Amino acid sequence: MKKLLFISLLFLLGLSSCVEEQNFNQWDDLEIIPTVEASILYVESPESVINDAPGAVWYIQTFNFDAFNEDFFAENVLDGVIVYELENTTSKDLEIIFEYLDDAGNVLDTETFTIPSAPTAVIRRETTYGTPTGRSMDIIRNTSEIRVNASNFGDTTSTSTLPDPKIIFRSSGKFRLQLK
Amino acid sequence: MREWLFFLLAILLCNGSLFSQNKELLYDFTEIPQAILLNPGMNTSFSWYAGIPLTSGIYGQAGTSGVTVHSLFANDGLDINDKIRDRALNGMTKRDEFGATIQIDLLHGGYRSKKNPKHFYSFGVYFESNTILYWPQDLAYLGFDGNADQLGRRFDLGHLKTRGEGLTVFHFGLNKEIDRKLTVGARAKVYSGIYDFHSSTNTGYFVTNEGQNNLLSNTLVADMQIRTSGFEEIRAILDDEISGSVPNVITKRALLGGDLGLGVDLGFTYNLNQRTVITASLLDLGFVYHSGDVKGYSLQGSATTEGVEVILPDALSDPNADFWQDLVDEIEASLPFEDTYNSYITFRPTQLYGSIRYNFGEPMNGDMDCDCDIGVTGADTRFQYRNAVGGQLHMVNRPRGPQAALTAFYLRRVGNFLALKTTYTVDKFSMTNIGLGVNFQAGPVNLYAMANNLLGYQNLADSHYASFQIGLNILSWGTNR
Numbered sequence: 118m119k120k121l122l123f124i125s126l127l128f129l130l131g132l133s134s135c136v137e138e139q140n141f142n143q144w145d146d147l148e149i150i151p152t153v154e155a156s157i158l159y160v161e162s163p164e165s166v167i168n169d170a171p172g173a174v175w176y177i178q179t180f181n182f183d184a185f186n187e188d189f190f191a192e193n194v195l196d197g198v199i200v201y202e203l204e205n206t207t208s209k210d211l212e213i214i215f216e217y218l219d220d221a222g223n224v225l226d227t228e229t230f231t232i233p234s235a236p237t238a239v240i241r242r243e244t245t246y247g248t249p250t251g252r253s254m255d256i257i258r259n260t261s262e263i264r265v266n267a268s269n270f271g272d273t274t275s276t277s278t279l280p281d282p283k284i285i286f287r288s289s290g291k292f293r294l295q296l297k
Numbered sequence: 298m299r300e301w302l303f304f305l306l307a308i309l310l311c312n313g314s315l316f317s318q319n320k321e322l323l324y325d326f327t328e329i330p331q332a333i334l335l336n337p338g339m340n341t342s343f344s345w346y347a348g349i350p351l352t353s354g355i356y357g358q359a360g361t362s363g364v365t366v367h368s369l370f371a372n373d374g375l376d377i378n379d380k381i382r383d384r385a386l387n388g389m390t391k392r393d394e395f396g397a398t399i400q401i402d403l404l405h406g407g408y409r410s411k412k413n414p415k416h417f418y419s420f421g422v423y424f425e426s427n428t429i430l431y432w433p434q435d436l437a438y439l440g441f442d443g444n445a446d447q448l449g450r451r452f453d454l455g456h457l458k459t460r461g462e463g464l465t466v467f468h469f470g471l472n473k474e475i476d477r478k479l480t481v482g483a484r485a486k487v488y489s490g491i492y493d494f495h496s497s498t499n500t501g502y503f504v505t506n507e508g509q510n511n512l513l514s515n516t517l518v519a520d521m522q523i524r525t526s527g528f529e530e531i532r533a534i535l536d537d538e539i540s541g542s543v544p545n546v547i548t549k550r551a552l553l554g555g556d557l558g559l560g561v562d563l564g565f566t567y568n569l570n571q572r573t574v575i576t577a578s579l580l581d582l583g584f585v586y587h588s589g590d591v592k593g594y595s596l597q598g599s600a601t602t603e604g605v606e607v608i609l610p611d612a613l614s615d616p617n618a619d620f621w622q623d624l625v626d627e628i629e630a631s632l633p634f635e636d637t638y639n640s641y642i643t644f645r646p647t648q649l650y651g652s653i654r655y656n657f658g659e660p661m662n663g664d665m666d667c668d669c670d671i672g673v674t675g676a677d678t679r680f681q682y683r684n685a686v687g688g689q690l691h692m693v694n695r696p697r698g699p700q701a702a703l704t705a706f707y708l709r710r711v712g713n714f715l716a717l718k719t720t721y722t723v724d725k726f727s728m729t730n731i732g733l734g735v736n737f738q739a740g741p742v743n744l745y746a747m748a749n750n751l752l753g754y755q756n757l758a759d760s761h762y763a764s765f766q767i768g769l770n771i772l773s774w775g776t777n778r
């Protein structure tokens with residue numbers, strides 16, 4: 118009988134569990150903030166299009182662009198940077214104006230690039246949003262259209278001697294999203 | 298919607314968060330009627346037994362091969378973000394898993410044939426649910442870190458593997474003593490699926506590279522699918538889209554009104570000699586056909602994007618073109634995300650048990666005639682001994698392949714009223730899994746309780762694995778003549 122009591126006691130002790138104090142309030146402190154990046158807009162034009170244009174403004178186009186004001190993105194984005202890169206192999210000095218517009222067509226922000234004729238280095242610019250020294254994040258959140266306005270400051274007859282002369286505009290965005 | 302989310306959460310939590318289904322303490326514990334569910338061919342000496350409904354077998358098991366609750370939520374002053382990064386993100390791999398199993402006997406009984414005492418029949422109904430989720434390593438990295446500054450890194454979508462099910466099982470088994478050495482058994486099962494979800498054959502990747510034209514290109518190649526059954530009707534009720542009550546729906550599906558399936562258990566016990574016994578069983582060799590309330594989601598195809606592309610002079614041909622919408626449409630066409638309503642079959646997680654046992658010590662009934670031994674027929678010479686040691690193997694089929702566990706055990710019988718079994722098990726969850734099971738017999742009342750990974754009970758929150766099993770039966774021994 119003693120044996121049985123001992124074994125039973127051992128079993129009960131074995132089953133008596135302890136749980137060290139846990140602090141589940143830590144969950145509130147958890148932050149999930151991934152940084153995502155993707156291309157935004159690519160515009161490419163051969164020099165012949167510039168030469169064929171009737172005036173100085175050889176291209177102007179407003180693009181619908183809903184990526185920024187999608188609810189998921191607009192509600193969670195913290196800050197970010199937009200990278201612009203321009204490459205000009207034409208024989209002309211060019212100006213590219215990049216504008217962010219809201220739903221009503223109001224201009225929220227503008228980037229202006231003046232690019233000398235070839236040969237010239239690739240122009241690269243990074244503009245930050247949402248940081249203390251950057252521009253307002255609301256610009257990005259409220260953007261629903263992008264307007265590209267391209268002007269020719271040179272002639273309309275010359276052609277660069279470089280192979281396949283063209284103006285190329287590249288852009289990408291890198292943003293931090295607060296998922297929790 | 299809130300109720301619907303709550304329902305989903307409740308299922309996940311009720312299923313717990315890990316598992317392996319190994320019942321090493323109960324296996325071949327021949328004093329306990331529920332052991333016959335693990336080996337329909339086990340040695341039986343009951344005349345009859347009747348489980349107390351809802352209490353004859355209650356089993357729960359949970360485990361994690363990766364982080365524990367304690368490793369993340371201990372009150373240790375460390376930043377939880379650092380703990381998540383070090384211990385979960387950087388500490389686990391796609392092979393780590395969380396899982397849980399619950400099994401409750403709703404009804405369980407057995408009786409020995411009067412006409413042929415070599416035949417023992419068992420029958421019953423039990424509810425079972427289990428869930429397994431493998432750590433989706435790459436998706437977790439993508440979620441926590443994003444894709445920035447990781448050119449060329451492929452995030453493997455195949456890391457998403459999960460399955461879960463809840464079903465009732467109606468079973469009837471025959472246990473037959475072939476001769477003095479061999480006992481075999483088989484059990485037929487009818488499954489009535491209540492709910493099911495699984496997503497275990499996903500392939501594909503997401504990668505960001507330098508773009509050909511633009512600065513970056515994002516590529517998604519996916520062949521992903523999640524299939525569910527039994528959720529839609531409940532969701533519609535909770536969202537007030539249709540009338541009805543959730544308990545009624547669950548009850549109907551549990552009582553053969555849900556997805557039906559068939560299965561079989563097989564097993565045997567073979568006495569190599571008077572002291573050495575080998576056993577093996579194959580459980581849940583079966584399937585469930587899901588057809589009643591199915592809904593799936595698939596993402597199949599591939600797409601690469603470098604953002605909105607405007608290439609002149611071609612783009613001038615349509616001044617009203619919506620380049621953004623064209624891009625969205627193009628991606629959706631290349632990579633459609635679709636609802637599916639196709640019936641499907643799932644195979645049960647088949648389990649394999651095997652054991653070898655060496656009995657020693659004083660025979661429990663050594664001074665009696667053969668008619669009085671543990672066997673139920675005159676030809677039987679199988680004795681129960683006070684002690685037994687041995688080893689067991691358990692394997693279960695999992696989405697990432699078979700999962701195995703090895704167990705060493707010691708069984709001790711004290712008088713006719715108490716039997717104890719202790720086990721040491723090694724598996725992917727733990728290398729220090731010591732279990733203890735006890736079976737009390739007070740007249741016709743049989744009570745058993747078991748728990749494993751006892752060392753983990755020092756701090757349950759830090760345990761990688763825990764299981765328990767309790768049950769209450771009324772039984773009678775002998776030939777039932």
